[in-house]
Amino acid sequence: MSLVSYELTLSAQTLRAVPFGTRVGAAAEAGFQGLGLSVEQYKDALEAGWTDRRMVDLLAARGLRVTEVELLTAWGGAADRRAREDDVLAGRLVELFRPERVHATVFAARPLDELAAGFADVCRKAAASGARAALEFLPYAGIPTIGAAWEVVAAAGDANGGILVDCWHWARSGATAADLAPVPAERIIAVQLADALRTPLRDPRYEARHHRLLPGEGGGHVAGMLDTLRAHGVRASLAAEVVSDMLDVQDPRLTARQVHRACVGVLEEADFPGRPVDGVRPHSPSPATGDQAAADLPPAFPHGRRRMPGAL
Numbered sequence: 001m002s003l004v005s006y007e008l009t010l011s012a013q014t015l016r017a018v019p020f021g022t023r024v025g026a027a028a029e030a031g032f033q034g035l036g037l038s039v040e041q042y043k044d045a046l047e048a049g050w051t052d053r054r055m056v057d058l059l060a061a062r063g064l065r066v067t068e069v070e071l072l073t074a075w076g077g078a079a080d081r082r083a084r085e086d087d088v089l090a091g092r093l094v095e096l097f098r099p100e101r102v103h104a105t106v107f108a109a110r111p112l113d114e115l116a117a118g119f120a121d122v123c124r125k126a127a128a129s130g131a132r133a134a135l136e137f138l139p140y141a142g143i144p145t146i147g148a149a150w151e152v153v154a155a156a157g158d159a160n161g162g163i164l165v166d167c168w169h170w171a172r173s174g175a176t177a178a179d180l181a182p183v184p185a186e187r188i189i190a191v192q193l194a195d196a197l198r199t200p201l202r203d204p205r206y207e208a209r210h211h212r213l214l215p216g217e218g219g220g221h222v223a224g225m226l227d228t229l230r231a232h233g234v235r236a237s238l239a240a241e242v243v244s245d246m247l248d249v250q251d252p253r254l255t256a257r258q259v260h261r262a263c264v265g266v267l268e269e270a271d272f273p274g275r276p277v278d279g280v281r282p283h284s285p286s287p288a289t290g291d292q293a294a295a296d297l298p299p300a301f302p303h304g305r306r307r308m309p310g311a312l
Contacts, residue, residue: 004274009034034067226270
């Protein structure tokens, strides 16, 4: 296998509660090229004294850019006031940071015609800032499968719209190559990497928000999913979304490096397409002075170590 390099985004829900400046530094030192930003994180940064200009300048200084903004939820029909306000603010973030994509989903089931009309509007607004609209399916929400997501995207009829495939949601929705088959490869516009517990918790929504694992550590068969996507011709943007209470309590620099290393591992295992590298070893970001070298970092849960009962 030839040497390749992967451009990875640290999604908003990884290091979700870490202050903006610390999160930017951790992502850059770990080797990420992109950063995901949520409306909640932006609000927190403003409350901490950050300005738009300072945020943009720090990202540029650390060689990062915001590549994904989330999460639009009020576009599909009935929604509460806060959701509508958050969608307006997300639109402002898209204008400010000019990301590659803005993510959208709905948490309650709605008629297809309402979802299609709403998503078409999301696509048009995203295009005005040079972004694409990525529809995310969640097995416990209003668009539960990749098939249901494609129905909405196809009915919206806007080429600027596509699907976000989250490995955890793929695994827990039971998605297969047959489910992917009707979806044109170019309409899968982003893939988020994480792994799932080998034994699902009774509440999938709780599990998704608190107990994801590093790619390759669980039972989600992440490399196999990537094989399926690669065979289908998918060449999507790549991001890490490891939402984990256990990782949240670590030093964010350690977590960012473990996440980056795990993502690269499953991508290489699946021989997923990346950028060719000539004459250098890829995926070896230089740590900041005083930090432990990435190659020496322990895995988050060393093999043979007993995990917390009832949690992981």
